[in-house]
Amino acid sequence: MASSWSSSSLSSWSPRSSTFSVSSSSFSSLPPKFKLPAKPRHSAFHVSAPSLTSLSRSPASDRILVSGRRGLMSTATLPLLLQLREFIEGSFPETAAELNENYLTIIKEEIRKVVSKGKAAGMLRLVFHDAGTYEMYENSGGMNGSIVYELDRPENAGLKKSLKVLEKAKTEVDAKQQVSWADMIAVAGAEAISICGGPTIPVTLGRLDSLDPDSPGRLPQESLDASALKQCFQMKGLSTQELVTLSGAHTLGGKGFGNPNVFDNSYYKILLEKPWSSAAGMSSMIGLPSDRALAEDNECLRWIKAYADDQNLFFKDFKDAYIKLVNSGAKWRSP
Numbered sequence: 001m002a003s004s005w006s007s008s009s010l011s012s013w014s015p016r017s018s019t020f021s022v023s024s025s026s027f028s029s030l031p032p033k034f035k036l037p038a039k040p041r042h043s044a045f046h047v048s049a050p051s052l053t054s055l056s057r058s059p060a061s062d063r064i065l066v067s068g069r070r071g072l073m074s075t076a077t078l079p080l081l082l083q084l085r086e087f088i089e090g091s092f093p094e095t096a097a098e099l100n101e102n103y104l105t106i107i108k109e110e111i112r113k114v115v116s117k118g119k120a121a122g123m124l125r126l127v128f129h130d131a132g133t134y135e136m137y138e139n140s141g142g143m144n145g146s147i148v149y150e151l152d153r154p155e156n157a158g159l160k161k162s163l164k165v166l167e168k169a170k171t172e173v174d175a176k177q178q179v180s181w182a183d184m185i186a187v188a189g190a191e192a193i194s195i196c197g198g199p200t201i202p203v204t205l206g207r208l209d210s211l212d213p214d215s216p217g218r219l220p221q222e223s224l225d226a227s228a229l230k231q232c233f234q235m236k237g238l239s240t241q242e243l244v245t246l247s248g249a250h251t252l253g254g255k256g257f258g259n260p261n262v263f264d265n266s267y268y269k270i271l272l273e274k275p276w277s278s279a280a281g282m283s284s285m286i287g288l289p290s291d292r293a294l295a296e297d298n299e300c301l302r303w304i305k306a307y308a309d310d311q312n313l314f315f316k317d318f319k320d321a322y323i324k325l326v327n328s329g330a331k332w333r334s335p
Ligand code: HEM
Pocket: 120, 121, 122, 124, 125, 127, 128, 157, 158, 220, 221, 222, 223, 229, 246, 247, 249, 250, 252, 253, 254, 255, 288, 290
């Protein structure tokens, strides 16, 4: 494994088996038609006025009020200074949280320019295929943008298109402040869900990108039965409930779980009907073998029924499970 680090701000985390970059990992291992992301530029958000702010707050600035002629001058200029400070503090965000919020807004805006309802399913699948390589016991893989190096794997067929769409948005964001692929994909999945009428999911920023592909063979195959699916998810730190909840993502896309562009609980309602077992024709095509397997397992069935009965519960649990998924194995930029 490569062991070089591309950024000085990575000191807070020491790599075990992978290398990570603070910036976007590039498409450097992809065919040449993928262009490298823009070089980092200075961020518009780095503008601040620490000197003025600290001057008006420092004990020294209080002292100048009582220091003779200079003091009088200072008294005269103080309202001006205070106005200036008010202007500066009112104009620029002060806290890291505010900076983060503005940055997130820009990322979401750029994503919404390129992700329509028709492209939402691909975005959400991208999230699972990046994060789903996480292996809890080894603490490797996960939400680290390594999907950009893994597009030629059979399980990732079709995802190059989605990543290309997202790349447009990423280039725009990078021009203002660099964003990792991992953050970009995590936010894109959440936006995709929201665009299709699903829950609003808050996504924390700051994930680092890996410079290497993750180990292959970690995503579940569609032919697995319920107990193998449970085991596979358990290796990722995800419970049986979370397996059922996250599989509800299949409500988007063309596997026959209601409107392909609407994020709702039809996945569970249709699983309960088991259309594949009785009907011929199109109905027999509904669902992947892994979806059907969930409906055959009693433990999973409890959650399937609960979500079929209560969409709000599904939305709440999906939000929590999604946050867990996009934080799986993530390495974070130091604050
Ligand atoms: C439980 C194990 C899972 C298996 C075996 C599985 C497998 C698959 C397969 C084979 C497809 C069809 C791909 C195609 O049409 O070519 C698919 C589609 C999809 N998967 Fe999964 N998946 C699983 C879990 C998840 C999870 C956890 C998510 C997200 C949280 C997810 C999101 C999606 C989405 C949104 C699609 C539709 C993509 C589209 O139509 O463009 N999947 N999945």
